[in-house]
Amino acid sequence: xxxxxxxxxxxxxxxxxxxxxxxxxxxxxxxxxxxxxxxxxxxxxxxxxxxxxxxxxxxxxxxxxxxxxxxxxxxxxxxxxxxxxxxxxxxxxxxxxxxxxxxxxxxxxxxxxxxxxxxxxxxxxxxxxxxxxxxxxxxxxxxxxxxxxxxxxxxxxxxxxxxxxxxxxxxxxxxxxxxxxxxxxxxxxxxxxxxxxxxxxxxxxxxxxxxxxxxxxxxxxxxxxxxxxxxxxxxxxxxxxxxxxxxxxxxxxxxxxxxxxxxxxxxxxxxxxxxxxxxxxxxxxxxxxxxxxxxxxxxxxxxxxxxxxxxxxxxxxxxxxxxxxxxxxxxxxxxxxxxxxxxxxxxxxxxxxxxxxxxxxxxxxxxxxxxxxxxxxxxxxxxxxxxxxxxxxxxxxxxxxxxxxxxxxxxxxxxxxxxxxxxxxxxxxxxxxxxxxxxxxxxxxxxxxxxxx
Numbered sequence: 001x002x003x004x005x006x007x008x009x010x011x012x013x014x015x016x017x018x019x020x021x022x023x024x025x026x027x028x029x030x031x032x033x034x035x036x037x038x039x040x041x042x043x044x045x046x047x048x049x050x051x052x053x054x055x056x057x058x059x060x061x062x063x064x065x066x067x068x069x070x071x072x073x074x075x076x077x078x079x080x081x082x083x084x085x086x087x088x089x090x091x092x093x094x095x096x097x098x099x100x101x102x103x104x105x106x107x108x109x110x111x112x113x114x115x116x117x118x119x120x121x122x123x124x125x126x127x128x129x130x131x132x133x134x135x136x137x138x139x140x141x142x143x144x145x146x147x148x149x150x151x152x153x154x155x156x157x158x159x160x161x162x163x164x165x166x167x168x169x170x171x172x173x174x175x176x177x178x179x180x181x182x183x184x185x186x187x188x189x190x191x192x193x194x195x196x197x198x199x200x201x202x203x204x205x206x207x208x209x210x211x212x213x214x215x216x217x218x219x220x221x222x223x224x225x226x227x228x229x230x231x232x233x234x235x236x237x238x239x240x241x242x243x244x245x246x247x248x249x250x251x252x253x254x255x256x257x258x259x260x261x262x263x264x265x266x267x268x269x270x271x272x273x274x275x276x277x278x279x280x281x282x283x284x285x286x287x288x289x290x291x292x293x294x295x296x297x298x299x300x301x302x303x304x305x306x307x308x309x310x311x312x313x314x315x316x317x318x319x320x321x322x323x324x325x326x327x328x329x330x331x332x333x334x335x336x337x338x339x340x341x342x343x344x345x346x347x348x349x350x351x352x353x354x355x356x357x358x359x360x361x362x363x364x365x366x367x368x369x370x371x372x373x374x375x376x377x378x379x380x381x382x383x384x385x386x387x388x389x390x391x392x393x394x395x396x397x398x399x400x401x402x403x404x405x406x407x408x409x410x411x412x413x414x415x416x417x418x419x420x421x422x423x424x425x426x427x428x429x430x431x432x433x434x435x436x437x438x439x440x441x442x443x444x445x446x447x448x449x450x451x452x453x
Contacts, residue, residue, distance in 0.1 A: 001451040008422055009447060016440050023171075025436040026156060030173050033413035034406055042416040043074035045130040050150075051083040052102070054114040054138050058333040060088045061313060063135040065186045066162060067098070073405055074412075080129070084112030084120070092313070100126050102150075114138070118149040128153060131415060133174070137161040141169040157418060157427060160411065165332040166359040174407060176400055179362035183407060184400035186333075187340045195318040197308055202242040203231045204319055205328040206309065207351045207379070209248025209256050219375060221257060221265055223351050224249060227328040227380035229272045232302060234385050235324060236276040242303045244319060250284055250306035259292070259304075266292065277302040317341050328379055332359070344392045349380045366394045425450065 001009065015032055019025060049067055053059035063081060070079050083089060084102045101123040104112040112120065132154055134142060142161035147154045160173035166182065167175065175182050205227050210220050228243065235241050248256045259266050259282060270293045273280050278297040282290040282304040292304075311319065316334075320327055321341045329335050330351035338348050348367075352360045352375040364373035371377040371384045417423045425446045433439040447453065 001447075001453070005422060005451075008420070012422070012426055012443070013440070016436055016443070019436050022435045022437075025430055025433070025439050027171050027173070029157060029411070029414045030160075030407060031410055033410040033417075036410070036413050038409040038413050039416075040076065042412055044076040045412070045415075046078045046080070046128075047131045047133065048100075048126075048129040048151075049079065049081045050102075050132060050134045050147075051081055051085065051089075052113065052115055052117075052120070052134075052138070053083075053085050053088070056331070057088060057092075057313070058331050059136055059138065060085055060092065061333045062162070062186060064089065064092055064094060065188055066133075066135045067094075068188075069186075069401065069404065070408070073408065080126070082122075082126075084115065100124075117146050120150050130158065131411070132159045133162060134160070135162040136164045136176075137167070137169070137172065138164060139169070142172065158415065165336075166356070166362060168358070173411065174404060176404075177359055177362065178366050178394070178398050179358070182362070182398070183403040184398040185336045185339065185395075186400050187336065187395060189340070190314065190317070192314060192318050192321055192341055194322060195315055197311075197315070197319065198242060198244065198305060200322065201235065201238050201324055202244060202305070203235070203326060204244040204323040205246065206244075206316075206334055207246050207328060207330045208353075209246065209251070220351075221268070223375075223379035224328070225268060225272060226377075227326075227349060228269070229275075230380035230382055230385060231324070231326055232273055232276040233382060234326065236300060238300065240301050240303060241277070242305050244305045244308045244323075247306060247309055250282055250290075250304070259290070273302050276300075280304070283307050313337070326380065332356075335363075339391055339395060342391070344390050345388070346391065347384075347387070347389050348391070350378050352378045363394070366398060367391065421450070422447065 015028060016025065019028060047070060049063055051059065051063040067079050067081060070077055080098055080100055081089060082100045082102055086099055086101050089099055102112060102120045103123050104115050105119050105121050132151055144154050144156050144159050147159055162174040163170065163172040163176055166177035166179065176184065176186060178185065205224055207224055231243065249258055250260055251258045252260045257265055259269060274293060274295065278299040279294040280292040280302040282292060284290065284306045317337050320338050325345060326347045326349060327338055328349040328351065329338050335348060335350060338346065350360055350363065350372055360372050360378055364370055367389055369387060369389055371381050426443055429439050429442040429446060433442060
C-alpha cells in the first residue's frame with residue numbers, strides 16, 4: 001500500500017467511525033469528499049434528471065432550476081431531463097434536445113404525472129447515463145430498488161434524489177428547504193422586466209382554492225380574508241387600492257366557494273372591507289365588473305382584480321416584485337420566487353398546507369416572523385402590520401447555489417473514485433452489511449488480505 005492509498009484507507013476508517021447511526025453508512029458518500037477538490041475532467045459526464053411532476057408547474061420549475069444550476073456549475077457536463085411532462089418543459093423554453101420522454105405503461109388519465117417508476121417506460125430508450133437524480137422526489141421515500149424498474153443500472157452510488165422543500169421522506173442526497181440539515185432554497189436571478197398589467201399601488205395574493213384540498217374549505221377562505229383585512233387596514237390611505245386575487249376567488253365553478261356563488265363569503269368580505277373603504281368592486285375577465293358594496297361616502301375604493309392571473313412565471317414574478325411590501329403566496333416555488341426577486345423587506349405571507357408545516361416553521365425562525373408558524377396567522381394578521389422584516393439573512397444562509405454545489409461536488413468526486421481498488425472493496429462491504437461496525441470489520445479484513453498488512 002503506497003502513501004496515497006494509506007491516506008485514503010485511513011480517511012475511510014475515520015469517517016465510518018464518526019458515523020452516528022448504522023443507516024448513515026448507506027449515505028456517507030454524499031459528504032465524504034466535501035473537502036476534496038473536484039477536477040474539471042471529473043465533471044465531463046452525462047447526468048439524467050428524472051422529473052415526474054404531480055400537478056401544476058412547481059415540480060417542473062424545480063427541475064428546470066436544478067438543471068440550470070448544473071449547466072452553470074459544470075460546463076463540460078451533459079444534462080438531460082427524463083419526464084412525462086414534455087410540453088410543460090417546452091413551455092418554459094427547454095430545448096427538445098435536452099428532453100427525453102417517459103410514458104405511463106398503464107394510462108390512468110393523468111398523462112403519466114404522479115406515477116411510480118414501475119409504471120413508466122421510455123418512449124425511445126436512451127443511452128446509459130453516469131448519474132441519475134430524481135428532481136424532486138414527491139410524497140415517498142427514494143428507493144434505488146424501485147428506480148431499477150425504470151433504470152436497471154441504478155445503484156446507491158449513481159442515483160440520488162432531491163427532496164421537496166423540507167421533505168418528510170428522507171434521507172435525500174439533496175434535502176432542499178430551510179433549517180438544520182437542509183441545503184437551502186432554489187434561488188434564481190433572472191432579469192425580470194417591469195410589467196404593465198396593473199398600475200401601482202396594488203397588492204398580490206396567490207393562494208390555492210378548494211378543489212386543491214389545501215387546508216380545507218374554511219381555512220382557504222379565512223386565509224385570503226385575513227390577508228385582505230391586514231392590507232386594508234395597513235394601506236387604506238390610498239384613494240384606490242387594488243388587490244390581484246387568485247382566479248378561484250371569483251370563479252363560477254361548482255367546485256369553488258367564491259364571491260360569485262357564495263353569499264356568505266361575499267357578506268364576510270364586505271363586513272371586513274367596509275371598515276376601511278367606502279366602496280369595492282370586482283374586475284373579472286373580459287372587463288366584466290361586479291359591484292360588491294357602495295356606502296356612497298365616496299372616500300376611497302378597494303378593487304379586486306380577478307382578470308390578471310394566471311401568468312407565465314417571469315410575468316408572475318414581475319407582479320410580485322413591484323407589488324406593495326406584503327404579498328400572500330402558496331406553493332414552494334412561488335414563495336422562493338417571492339424571496340428571490342422582492343426587496344429585502346418584502347413581507348412574505350404563506351398559505352400553509354398540512355404537509356408543509358415544517359417549511360412554515362423554519363421560515364418563521366429564519367426571517368424571522370413568528371406569525372408564519374401558525375396557520376391562523378400565516379396568511380397575514382393585524383398583529384403583524386408593524387413587524388419589521390429583512391430577508392437578507394434568510395437568503396444568505398439558505399442559498400442552494402452555495403450549499404448544493406458543495407454536495408454535488410462531493411458526489412461527483414466520489415463517483416470518479418468508484419474504480420479505485422480501495423473504494424471498490426469498501427462499496428462491496430457496504431453492500432453486504434447492515435451495520436456500520438460490521439462494515440468496518442469487513443473492510444479492514446479485506447484490505448489486510450489484499451495488501452498483506
